[in-house]
Amino acid sequence: MKRHLATLTAAAVLGAAATPAVAESLSIPYKDLNLASAEGQKTLDLRIESAVRDFCGMNQTSTGTRIVSGEARQCYAETKKQAQKQFAAIIDRHRLGG
Numbered sequence: 001m002k003r004h005l006a007t008l009t010a011a012a013v014l015g016a017a018a019t020p021a022v023a024e025s026l027s028i029p030y031k032d033l034n035l036a037s038a039e040g041q042k043t044l045d046l047r048i049e050s051a052v053r054d055f056c057g058m059n060q061t062s063t064g065t066r067i068v069s070g071e072a073r074q075c076y077a078e079t080k081k082q083a084q085k086q087f088a089a090i091i092d093r094h095r096l097g098g
Contacts, residue, residue: 026055026079030087035094044087052080 028051033040053059056075058068 024055026051026083028083028087030090035091041091044091048080048083048087052076052083055079 028044028047030044030047033043035041035044053076056079057072058076060072062069
């Protein structure tokens with residue numbers, strides 16, 4: 001269940017990518033947010049958290065345990081870091097009026 005984050009776009013769906021090198025991609029909607037405001041940024045953070053948790057299977061449990069797999073935790077850490085980095089650049093552009 002190795003997953004890679006391919007792109008973050010303004011699309012509103014999580015979906016499978018067409019290329020075999022990348023198993024799946026993650027899209028997080030943000031065009032409806034004012035990223036120059038603290039409220040818009042907080043909403044984006046919540047969307048990132050929810051989307052990454054779903055993408056990596058952090059909310060899935062196995063029979064007999066509530067412990068999240070190491071693979072899911074690694075996916076979560078890597079994917080969230082990449083998402084935050086990409087959106088930081090977008091937020092900076094919005095602060096500058098772009």
